[in-house]
């Protein structure tokens with residue numbers, strides 16, 4: 716399976732990193748070795764001094780698709796989760812300055828934390844879902860999927876022009892404003908529509 720991630724999909728987050736508002740989705744990939752499941756701890760890597768959390772709604776693809784039309788995109792997923800796109804912000808800054816790819820900063824082991832998936836039927840039909848991240852009991856980041864620049868359906872259609880989507884592929888749909896650093900010892904709890912979806916520690 717592959718992990719596709721959308722960058723700059725919330726205007727307020729693009730602004731906080733001084734990025735322009737994109738007119739088409741920005742994306743990057745993570746390998747399957749990036750997955751961090753079942754609330755296992757995240758071990759702070761030696762190569763960075765500035766690991767940031769990015770809380771994101773994650774779509775799980777349920778069938779094979781290529782060149783999917785936006786109006787049919789809803790047929791390609793029926794579960795979503797909540798995840799963290801861990802980012803080595805210091806390395807990313809260097810990559811950006813040099814015009815290099817971001818993989819070193821984005822695709823490392825355990826950089827894609829993911830909750831259990833929940834059926835869409837258990838979430839509001841509107842597709843407007845509140846999510847937030849608490850660290851050590853303090854609210855650090857809040858968002859709502861209605862504020863995405865590119866909707867889930869648009870993102871599926873867009874990505875499927877470039878990649879065949881397969882069952883089990885994941886799409887991290889971007890993070891709202893409020894990203895920030897994690898420290899060893901931090902306890903992260905993610906909530907989607909008021910229910911805790913993940914809880915794990917930074918070690």
Ligand code: ZN
Nearest residue numbers: 769800889890
């Ligand atoms: Zn992200």
